[in-house]
Amino acid sequence: MSLPLLFAFAAAFAPSFSGSASLEPQADQPSLVLETPLGEETSLPLAGLDLPDPRARGAWICRPAGVAAEPGEADGEGGGPAVRVELVGGDVLKARLLGGEGERLRLRLAAGLELELGIERLRALRFPDRIPGDRAIALEPPAEGDRLDRWTGREVDPIAGAVESFDAAGVRFDSETLGTRLVPWDEVAALFLEDLGGGEGGTVEGALPPVVLDFRDGSRLRGELVGMEERGCSLRIAGTILLVPWSAVVEVLIDDGRVRYLSEFEPLREKGRGSPFGDDLGMVWEHRMDECVTGGPMVARRAVVRRGIGMHAPSRLTFALDGGFSRLRGSCAIDDSSLRNPAAARGSVIFRVLLDDEPAFESPVVRGGDAPLAFGPIDLTGHRELTLELDPAGDFRGDRGNWLRPLLVR
Numbered sequence: 001m002s003l004p005l006l007f008a009f010a011a012a013f014a015p016s017f018s019g020s021a022s023l024e025p026q027a028d029q030p031s032l033v034l035e036t037p038l039g040e041e042t043s044l045p046l047a048g049l050d051l052p053d054p055r056a057r058g059a060w061i062c063r064p065a066g067v068a069a070e071p072g073e074a075d076g077e078g079g080g081p082a083v084r085v086e087l088v089g090g091d092v093l094k095a096r097l098l099g100g101e102g103e104r105l106r107l108r109l110a111a112g113l114e115l116e117l118g119i120e121r122l123r124a125l126r127f128p129d130r131i132p133g134d135r136a137i138a139l140e141p142p143a144e145g146d147r148l149d150r151w152t153g154r155e156v157d158p159i160a161g162a163v164e165s166f167d168a169a170g171v172r173f174d175s176e177t178l179g180t181r182l183v184p185w186d187e188v189a190a191l192f193l194e195d196l197g198g199g200e201g202g203t204v205e206g207a208l209p210p211v212v213l214d215f216r217d218g219s220r221l222r223g224e225l226v227g228m229e230e231r232g233c234s235l236r237i238a239g240t241i242l243l244v245p246w247s248a249v250v251e252v253l254i255d256d257g258r259v260r261y262l263s264e265f266e267p268l269r270e271k272g273r274g275s276p277f278g279d280d281l282g283m284v285w286e287h288r289m290d291e292c293v294t295g296g297p298m299v300a301r302r303a304v305v306r307r308g309i310g311m312h313a314p315s316r317l318t319f320a321l322d323g324g325f326s327r328l329r330g331s332c333a334i335d336d337s338s339l340r341n342p343a344a345a346r347g348s349v350i351f352r353v354l355l356d357d358e359p360a361f362e363s364p365v366v367r368g369g370d371a372p373l374a375f376g377p378i379d380l381t382g383h384r385e386l387t388l389e390l391d392p393a394g395d396f397r398g399d400r401g402n403w404l405r406p407l408l409v410r
Contacts, residue, residue, distance in 0.1 A: 030047075032063070051229075095108055209254050270317050330407055339369055341397065356385055
């Protein structure tokens with residue numbers, strides 16, 4: 001981007017101040033927290049909110065405050081069977097299956113929201129109630145083509161073939177072994193669809209800001225921002241306007257490339273893998289993106305954090321820098337799951353950020369139960385590699401370190 005265009009862009013999205021004292025919410029009012037790329041925060045009351053684009057106020061991240069989850073808003077309320085829907089691009093929806101028609105699938109999300117998605121956006125469906133939890137069954141996508149994992153009542157039977165269509169009763173699947181037949185939904189344990197391209201960018205329909213919305217239940221959905229109002233955040237997805245109530249929302253991020261979470265990137269390499277005694281004993285804890293290293297959400301001081309990287313000491317995770325990002329910021333803490341251990345086994349670690357193997361941040365010893373420790377913004381200018389390092393400061397027990405909301409800023 002040329003300098004004149006860059007200055008014009010900055011001016012267009014510079015913070016706007018009206019001088020009205022009524023814009024500041026009272027302490028007990030539900031509000032919307034606006035966060036700038038470098039972490040400065042302001043708040044607006046939800047009452048009377050009318051915000052088409054938070055960038056007009058210098059914000060790229062928005063999250064509701066003082067809004068409680070409503071009873072019955074979880075995906076477990078109403079609808080059909082529980083399903084984990086994996087989308088092209090890596091996002092995941094926790095939903096209830098309502099059926100389908102042709103190449104479109106109908107889902108019920110949190111807060112009773114109903115959504116139809118085309119087959120080109122789907123990567124996998126997993127029905128957790130039909131996947132035996134006491135067996136080591138790895139339901140992973142095939143190297144090519146589609147696959148239906150059929151639940152027989154006792155085991156999972158994988159069938160290679162191709163999805164032809166959806167309907168209310170099941171999925172019509174074509175295979176060499178069974179021919180073309182309708183497999184009822186209650187016999188589907190998992191369904192994997194080959195990614196033929198063209199699904200990831202299907203939500204971009206016009207000039208509206210692209211956004212990523214994180215739900216309380218861990219779901220993540222991309223669309224275009226229609227606007228933010230008192231009732232919630234309105235998204236346009238595949239031609240449909242979806243109003244997501246604030247009670248179901250954790251965060252809304254403007255997905256124009258100005259800011260991105262480090263957990264969205266594939267690391268170049270991983271060293272240590274949380275294996276203090278080597279791989280031979282099988283005690284290995286590889287990193288997890290947007291989860292604690294043991295699985296499940298990251299939790300710090302009883303607060304659930306949906307974005308970040310879970311690691312176990314000793315570990316090093318290295319990422320390539322392309323020169324496009326100028327700053328890194330975030331915080332770090334030991335996951336609250338360590339607090340279930342005896343007092344002597346609740347973790348003690350040192351967090352480090354290295355740039356081209358030179359230290360840029362080093363924490364003091366962080367112990368289980370300590371408050372998250374902020375770091376950055378760290379200047380990335382001129383560096384080629386970014387490394388997150390987690391070192392044990394004790395006997396390795398409970399060393400489940402979380403890098404919380406590590407954000408790259410252009």
